[in-house]
Amino acid sequence: MSNKLNLTLKVWRQESSDSHGDFVDYSMEGVNPHMSFLELLDVLNERLITEGMDPIAFEHDCREGICGSCAMSINGEAHGPVKSTTACQLHMFHFNDGDTITVEPWRAKSFPVIKDLAVDRSAFDRIIQSGGYVSVNTGSAPDGNAIPIDKETATMAFDAAACIGCGACVSSCKNSSASLFVSAKISQFSKLPQGQPEQKQRVLSMVAQMDKEGFGHCTNTGACEATCPKDISMDNISTMNKEYLKAILS
Amino acid sequence: MKLDAKIPSGDLSNKWVDYRSSLPLVSPANKQRQDVIIVGTGLAGASAAASMAEMGYNVKAFCFQDSPRRAHSIAAQGGINAAKNYQNDGDSVYRLFYDTIKGGDYRSREANVYRLAEVSGNIIDQCVAQGVPFAREYGGTLDNRSFGGVQVSRTFYARGQTGQQLLLGAYSALSRQISLGKVEMYTKHEMVDLVLIDGHAKGIIARNLVNGNIEKYAANAVVLATGGYGNVYYLSTNAMGSNVTASWKAHKKGAMFSNPCFTQIHPTCIPVSGEYQSKLTLMSESLRNDGRIWVSSKKGDKRHPSEIPESERDYYLERRYPAFGNLVPRDIASRAAKERCDAGFGAGETGQSVYLDFEDAINSMGKDTVAARYGNLFDMYAKITDENPYKTPMRIYPAVHYTMGGLWVDYNLMTTIPGLFAIGECNFSDHGANRLGASALMQGLADGYFVLPYTIGTYLSNEINKDKVTNSDSAFKDAEKEVSNKIDSYLTNDGKRTVESLHKDLGQIMWNHCGMSRNKKDLSKALNEIKELKNTFWSDVKVPGKKDTLNAELEKADRVADFIELGDLMIRDALDRNESCGAHFREEYQTDDGEAMRDDKNFSYVSTWENKGDKAEPILHKEKLLFDTVTPTQRSYK
Incomplete structure (x- = not known):
């Protein structure tokens, strides 16, 4: 062969x-x-x-x-x-x-x-813990079909949710920014009705935690999107910025 | 010891509802004083940890990965079953129950399986509420597909990444509880022993994989959610880190192990390409809907598939099973491929693969339609093999995928050790001798979200008046010392064999003699080979590095030591079961035309093994299976 x-x-x-x-x-x-x-x-x-x-x-x-x-x-x-x-x-x-x-x-x-090639990525877990969820206790959910979501929206939410949390985006960014990772989660929930009640607090908390962890800022070079193994789009970063602006201005 | 499954009385369809209403409750104030350890953060572990923390318990969760989100549930592709009947095709809780118990070849408990089907709908509701992006119809409702040969569409899915999305949902619920301080999360921690006090599970010893510290954790109850043991075969579709260690340590401390020989082998995996290979990749079995499986009708044919004329191709599934053809169940398709390859007709350089050909499909429905249906799978295949499946037939071979056996649990999901629970793939309870597609995710989440959080109350409600156990108890110190000595013995053993090479040897023994088909002669031989391997392991294993830094070889050594002992038990179990059922095919017990022959008269039981220490043989206990609602029948796919 x-x-x-x-x-x-x-x-x-x-x-x-x-x-x-x-x-x-x-x-x-x-x-x-x-x-x-x-x-x-x-x-x-x-x-x-x-x-x-x-x-x-x-x-x-x-x-x-x-x-x-x-x-x-x-x-x-x-x-x-x-x-x-x-x-x-x-x-x-x-x-x-x-x-x-x-x-x-x-x-x-x-x-x-x-050690060697292994790095500590627990900062990503702490960012999710700061707000990357919908607060719904087990057993309190309505019927799955009670909230219709159009196919296009569901598809866009899925595209954002496909992130595997590997950290390639941070590694390839000259500022070591975690914006692609953080924005993917914010964007997934911002598109879905389930994410709306906590949207404002979520974006503020997650962005604050990202800063606290020492990740750099986004300067839109696009290296993250180019190296993302799951093709997470930079559009999510725009969504995050928009949601952030909405949250601090309202 | 008598095995009491504690199945509630009453009509099958009311058992769970009635039982749940009669379960003892633990008051909110008392819940806050109860600590629960949960080991493993896959679908079962993460969902249980989140749910129990929401209820008020103090949870300590452990995983060996660097984040709870990386548990192997994440790799499940196909989907999750639920008896919602959204497609109005006549589905019901009863039908899902019936399909599951029949698919398991009548080797599981009616009451457990019925409960699984009953709570399946709640799982979908819960996941949707968490923001899991399931596939949807244009009208906005949830989409379903049919899966695994059943006649209704009850499978919910999120592209080919259902496991990922469900796990991220459970992980988000877990993350919320971590932020609220109700769950303490220990990543990069491996459970290396179970601690018993007065016969009850009261804690674990965990090794911090980053700095090597041996740590002691006490609790009122311990829950194992540690997945399956497919890596006993070395090559499997499991993640590299998937292991039996937590279950096995519990087994050695008294938790009985059931049906260890029931292992599922999936027919459509990418074949082994060389000696260096450590892991196999599964492709969705939906490929068999339109692909045709064949080998050359000439032995040792090394021609390129395009040079083999139609008249010299053997479409062996269509030949043997004219009614079902390429769509026979997983176990039958897997065995038939092995039969052809063993007989010398296999394809490719190694002769250990068969062709899965889409030429006819492309000719009849066009390349675009084939691409729309299977494009992502074709891309994955091309990425790994560097071959174009639109032009050259794919090559596939069966691989170990899921283990139906596991720790014995009663209806409350409690093992034979009081206070030790087992949920998800690491228990034996719901899939009998064969699991249906899209049912693993269902069981993991059913146990974690909707069963264990209630049933654990039967145990914890009796614990509230007892003195709190702390990790300063001598049982913890003894266990810690034992673990510490064992680690030193690995590192100081002056051997020559790498852990990996010994694991490969184990895999060869298990795959050759306790794999897709088994017989008494080979199994007996394998029992001796395992014994020799165990001796070789302890005398000649070489573990490099230090104990106080990240040391993957040290982690693997302890896992492989446990896999070797498990292998021994699997072979004993396969030898005991003188029948063929589901994934367990004993060559001596087949019909004249080569089909599995079940023996309900003598083997309608759960084999449950008690460990008697390293020097003595394990003892078999039998939990008789009773069928009040369904009548076991023989399967036929001719």
Whole structure:
């Protein structure tokens, strides 16, 4: 089948959040082009363990592009070179024999490195906790069909809700802004009738929490949208800004 | 020990309503004094944590992922069933109950399944109220589709990401309770032991995966919502981290384990491409609606599929099952693919795949229609395989997907350890020997939102007068020390085998001998192989790194140690069950034309295993299944 690849990986190694990190080179020979990028790291880790070295720490779980665990910059791009694709679904046939590939963690003050490629993204959870929900207790819901929602609105709400919370948007933004992540949730609820009663408080709280976590501001460069593996649109940021303005002016 | 399922008396359709009205209540003031630990934050765990916190309990929730939103429920594609009858096609609670119990090949409890069907409608209402963006009709009402071969449209869905949207709904409800201070959330924490005091579950030992601290948590009750154990096969569609450890630690402390050999193998997955592979990807079985499955009629045929003429293609499902053809149930389609590949007719470089061909569909309905129906699945396939399924037939092979077995629970979802509850995929209760499509999400949320929050009151109402347990009790210190010693023993073991390589060996044993079809000879052989593997593991495992930093190998080592012991139990269970039912196919028990042969006279029971320690064999207890409402019948798809 396809030809095997010989590659050099330049991987960021950092023992803990307060230690100094650096790139380490690893040469990989005879790489099967059908491997996923994370399987490449698996193979390298097996080798490192056998050689008595510490394997590379990286987050991963579902390996189907939906859990949002995997998070790494590949040649400077969040999740690597293929659009709408997470690192776990990036396959090696997109690379060429002889390539040197640089792998590093998300770079953002609000995502401190835990070890190697694994970063702490709990700031995202705290932003959701600040208001990314509809306050409805179990058992108090009306019939599912009691509130009709037109198909187009439901589709738009879904498009915003498809965010997997991986943090690629923050990583690719020169300001380390979390605007795409935060706006996707605000936008999902702003489109739905269920989200209306708490809309004002939601946008104020979530934006305040985003600032408190130390994420930067949005300057509309669009890097977030370009690297988002789930194609979350920047239109959501406009929606967030509009909702924010409405909330502070009313 | 006698297993008492505590099924309420009365007519099947009134059991739950009557029982719920008679359950002991815990007053609001007392709820505030009750601590509940919930392990796992998938659909079952997150929904239970949120609901119980809303009711006033103090909840501590744990997950090993870096956020509760990453639990593997998130990967479910198809949908969630509910007996709403919105499509006016005659659906009802009874029909959903009947389809589920029949689909499970009559190896589940009538009362549990009926309750599941009964609360299914509430789940949809709750999720809609949370802002879950379900698919809708132009008129604004909720859309449904039919799924898994049933004759009504009762499946609610959110594109191909239903699990994601439902989990994010439960996660948002959980997040709200965290912000209100009613749930303390512990991410990157793995439960590594259960703590019993006077025979009751009163806490857990958890390992902080970031700094390695061994931490002790006490509570009035412990709830496990820790998912399935498909990764015992190494290759499965489960997430890499999915494991049996929490359930297994509970099992070793006295919680009995039921029907471990009932594992579902899904027919339409992307085949294994090489040795390095660690995970398989599922594609929705809706593909079988229009795709035709075939292999070459010549053994070892290495020709490109386009070079194999029509006359030399064997559409084996259409040949064997003319009435249902490519639409036979999951277990039958999976076994038939394995049969062809084992006989040497498999496709591709490895010979371990069959073709799923859309050529006829494209010719008859046009490429655009095929793209509209299956475009996202074709894209996913192309992304992974670098092949264009519009031109070259897809290659598929079955993969482990879901486990019906799990911790034994009574009608209250309590295990055989008082105070320990199990909800969602980690219990055994609702799917019998085979689960229907779109029913896993339903069960997880039913247990978490609408069953456990009430039934846990039967236990907690008796706890309010007892002294509060704290983590300074000696039972916690003993368990902590045991865990700590075990971790040291992994790190100091001077072995040569990586955890991954041992896990792969386990997967091979389980897949080859306790997979899609089983027989006494191979199972007996596997029992010895597992024993050897267990010895190899403890003498030769190599775990690198330190205990006080993030160390994935150390996490995996403890999980694989538990998987090996579970594998042993699964094989024993498969050996005991001298019949074929649902996903459990014993080659000795089949009809003349190769179909599963159930034995209701001798095997209409839940196999329930009691652990007797590392040195002794487990003991089998049987919970007899009684069918008052339905009459078990044999399945036929000819």
